[in-house]
Each structure stands twice: as structure tokens, then as C-alpha cells.
Amino acid sequence: MNNQYLIDAGFEVCQKQEGFSELSGPFYEKKQGGYWLRALVIEAKHLNPEGVVHGGVLLSMTDYIVYRAIGDEITHDIQFATINLNTQFLAAAKLGDVIYGKGKITRKTHSVIFAEGELYTNERPIMSGTGIWKIIGR
Numbered sequence: 001m002n003n004q005y006l007i008d009a010g011f012e013v014c015q016k017q018e019g020f021s022e023l024s025g026p027f028y029e030k031k032q033g034g035y036w037l038r039a040l041v042i043e044a045k046h047l048n049p050e051g052v053v054h055g056g057v058l059l060s061m062t063d064y065i066v067y068r069a070i071g072d073e074i075t076h077d078i079q080f081a082t083i084n085l086n087t088q089f090l091a092a093a094k095l096g097d098v099i100y101g102k103g104k105i106t107r108k109t110h111s112v113i114f115a116e117g118e119l120y121t122n123e124r125p126i127m128s129g130t131g132i133w134k135i136i137g138r
């Protein structure tokens, strides 16, 4: 697959992906039902020397999609930073795969947000993650 596949499927280039997120993407997004689905088409630059997706790509995508999912719920007018992210590498992804990601808030308190996310292809789950985001500015 390539990025045109996502555009044809109704995705648009993600908002808020400056800096490293842009470098590790490009990520695409589409509103589906009540939530935003985000996606990445795997290119050669995302692979490790063994020819599968580098773990750092999956970690940063999980961080990104949960960060964005939190923003979807509480807006990005509030600043929050990842202070914990636990992940499981469930399966390898390969060149040309489309990885989809979605996240949600599990619990929000005055100063921290507990949240979770998952990455998957059309064939199988790729990564699951849970983490904590610290609210650092309003």
C-alpha cells in the first residue's frame, strides 16, 4: 500500500505532526464513528535491518496516537507530557503494511491522565500500550 490508498479511503494528513512526528510519519487520520482513527503506511525508512518495522516506530506511533486521542477528548489547549508508556510488541509489521492506531482516556484526574492505545493492521494486532500523561499547563 501507499499513502494514496489512505487518501482514497477518506484519510487526510494528520494535524499536529510537526517535528519528530512528521519525520516518523507521515500519519493520516479519519473520523470514524465517535473517534479518530490514525494510520501510517510502512515505507522502507520505517524498517530495521531485519526488514520489519523498527520498534521505535511502533513506540512513537503509540505515543503519538494516544497523545492525539487525549487531545481529541480534552483539546490540545491543555499541555500534557508522556511520563510513562508500557507497550507490548504483539506482532511484526512489514513494508507496505498499513498500521492503524486508536487510543482513549481511561481516567483523567486533576493532574494526570491514564490512557491506552492499540496499533493493528487489517490482519492482526501489532502493539498495545498503556500510559500516563502529566498535565503541565493550561
Ligand SMILES: CC(C)(COP(=O)(O)OP(=O)(O)OC[C@H]1O[C@@H](n2cnc3c(N)ncnc32)[C@H](O)[C@@H]1OP(=O)(O)O)[C@@H](O)C(=O)NCCC(=O)NCCSC(=O)Cc1ccccc1
Residues within 6 Å of the ligand: 021, 063, 064, 067, 079, 080, 081, 082, 083, 134, 135, 136
Ligand atoms: C512531567 C514531569 C513530572 C514534570 O512535571 P512538573 O512536576 O509539573 O514539573 P516542573 O514544574 O518541575 O517543571 C515542568 C517541566 O516540564 C517540562 N515541560 C514543559 N513543557 C513540556 C512538554 N510539552 N513536554 C514535556 N515536558 C515539558 C519543562 O521542561 C519542565 O522541566 P525542567 O524545568 O527542565 O525540569 C517530569 O517527569 C518531566 O518533565 N518528564 C519528562 C516528560 C517528557 O519529556 N516526555 C516526553 C515528551 S511528551 C511527548 O513527546 C508526547 C507527544 C507525542 C507526540 C506528539 C507530541 C507530544
